[in-house]
Amino acid sequence: MSDVKAQTIKPMQVMIRGRVEASRNHEGTRFTRITTPAADAYSRPQVVEIRSRTPLGPKGDEVTVLAQLGGFTRKAFEFKNKDTGEIEKVIPVDMTLDAVE
Structure with a gap:
């Protein structure tokens, strides 16, 4: 991984700092789960996965990673709005994070 401090963040990139909780390898791609510090004593920490x-x-290490934000849409579904009775369409969006290497 390159030195994050020497890089400039470009559009659609994010800086992630946290602790490595787990990692797995699938078909040549490493998936690392990172837990970030909570914003304050009353907030939950965020959990992200970076490819x-x-x-x-290694597990337990504090890391700083520059990642490229991406995303894709999943299959649309419909539901009935309880307030209006109308059928509404929802298109879920999944976000991805790829380490800038």
């Missing part, structure tokens, strides 16, 4: 070609760090 990469190489390991981002």
Whole structure:
């Protein structure tokens, strides 16, 4: 992984800092789950998963990773709005994070 401090964040990139909770390898792609610090004593920590070609760090390590934000739509579904009785269409969006390597 390259030195994050020397890089400039470009559009659709995010800086993620947190602790490596787990990682797995699937068909040559590494998936690393990172838990970020909570914003305050009353908030929950955020959990993200970053795809990469190489390991981002061992379990328990604090890491800082520059990642490219992406996303895709999933299959649309319909539901009935309880307030209006109308049928509404929802198109779920999944976001992805790929380490900038």
